[in-house]
Amino acid sequence: MNPTTPTTPVLPDPADERLRRWRLVLGGDDADGTGRALTGTDAAVDKALTALYGRTPDDHERDRDRSAAGRGRTAGLGASAPSVARWLGDIRAYFPASVVQVMQRDAIDRLGLATLLLEPEMLAAVEPDVHLVGTLLSLREAMPDTTRETARAVVRKVVDDLEKRLSARTRAALTGALDRSAxxxxxxxxxxxxxxxxxxxxxxxxxxxxxxxxxxxxxxARAARGVRKEVVLCVDQSGSMAASVVHASVFAAVLASMRTIATRLVVFDTSVVDLTDRLDDPVDVLFGTRLGGGTDINRALAHCQARVTRPADTVVVLISDLYEGGIRDEMLGRVAAMKASGTQFVALLALSDEGTPAYDRDHAAALAALGVPAFACTPDLFPEIMAAALEKRPLPIPAA
Structure with missing residues (x-):
């Protein structure tokens, strides 16, 4: 055999690669200034991006008006499930899952595609994540029976992924805290x-x-048999708290599985729903919530306060953006009374990966004056927050 001559790999021109990236970012209209043409996969990626980001929300609103009047659309995803399903398949082929989730969220917000999620074939095409679960829960009342089981399967996948990520760390942190507390x-x-x-x-x-x-x-001391601590999660289910509701439901189920912790989950808007009897399945918990509506924190805390039987061994966690629609002074009075009785009280503005949301700063300052700082918490930090509360030591509050 004749020896083969090794070939030198052809490396892409750095300048051309930069121009290509700028072309994909800028969108290729007359003003982008790149003059760069796209072919093959790059052209397909550009088409998927243009369908979502190439036009403003007002443009899409005008398109919907034209479509309703029978004049058709000039661009975008099209107001039909098949075209959106094809687009979802494209972005899953071209982008990593984390980017796909962001693009799905933007499509729902910018293009008003939430109602298409009521169709089973659409749900089968999406990339499940916490925000999608929140959207599905908000559509629960309008969801037809043919879609409900598909929706539960989507929610189940997200919940299972969260439990795998969070349960071992939570059990380890809280078991250690319970051992050290005695x-x-x-x-x-x-x-x-x-x-x-x-x-x-x-x-x-x-x-x-x-x-x-x-x-x-x-x-x-070695952990004693039987329940040693009680945890009450009091969760605001107004629309802005969707991701927090999902994470709180998963944590509640994990805590309920620990025999030495008695766990109660209460969700509220202007009414209060105790979901403690569903904690063996966080999916049932989530479908028992009702995202949206007003907020009555005082009423929810009254429900929780009445069920605290061992204040010195109880941690109450309020998860809310603190926009109170109930009686403010009574709400603060209940917090003060619970703290005076020996109950550990924690106020979280959010339990999500998104950072600090909009919140009522006056109520946050009033809680801080009572010795209850209000702050946002990521799911990864929550076990350490709970461990500190169970041990009655200072909370590891994240830097602002």
Whole structure:
């Protein structure tokens, strides 16, 4: 055989690659200034982007008016499930899942495609995520029976993914907190809390021997049988809190699976619904919520307060943007009363990955004056927040 001559790979021109990227970003209209033509996959990607981002929401509104008048559309996705389903398939082929989820969310917001999600074939084409679950839950009342089971399957996938991501970390953090919350002066060697033991015996420091004589041992008691702590999650189900409702439902189910924690889940708008009896299945919990409507935090806290039987062993977590439609002074009075009774009270403006939402700053300041700082929390940080609350130590509040 004749030896083959090695070929030198042809590397893309960096300048041309930059121009290509700018062309995809700018959209290719007359003013983009690139003069770059797209072919093959790049052209298909550009078409998918243009269908969503190439025109303004007002343009799409005018298109809907033209379509209703029988004059057709000039561009966009088209107001039919097949065209949208094809577009969803395209973006899943060209972009990673995280980008697909953002584009789906933008399509629902910009193009008014929420009603198309009521069709089973559409749901089968989407990339499930927390925000899609929120949209489906908001459409629950309008959802036909033919779509309901498909919707539950979509919600189930998101819930299962969240449980895999969060459950082990939550159980580990809270089990450790429960063990540490009970101290003993006669610990076994493996249960000694060396940090607390050293601090408790600093008066017995012998500098010449560079040691501390442990006159008193401090250790972690073994977890006792039966329920030792109670957790109440009080969750605002107004429309802006959709992602928080999803995450809170998953955490509630995880906490309920721990035998040493008695967990209660309460959701509210202007009415209050106790979903504790559904905590064996977070999907049932989510379909028991009703996103949207007003907010009556005072009424929800009254429900929770009446069910606290062991204040010193109870943590109440209020998850709300604090836009109170009920009686403000009574709401703050209930928080103060619960804290005075020994209940640990935590206020979260959101339980999501999106950062701090819009919230009522006056109510947040009033809670802070009561010793209850209000802050947004990501799902990954929530186990540490709960562990600190169970141990009655300062909360690891994220930096603003």
């Amino acid at each position: 101290r003993t002066a006669r610990p076994r060697h493996r249960d000694i809390d060396w940090d607390r033991t050293i601090r408790a015996n600093l008066k017995n420091h012998l500098p010449e021997h560079r040691t501390v004589v442990p006159e008193r041992l401090v250790g972690h």
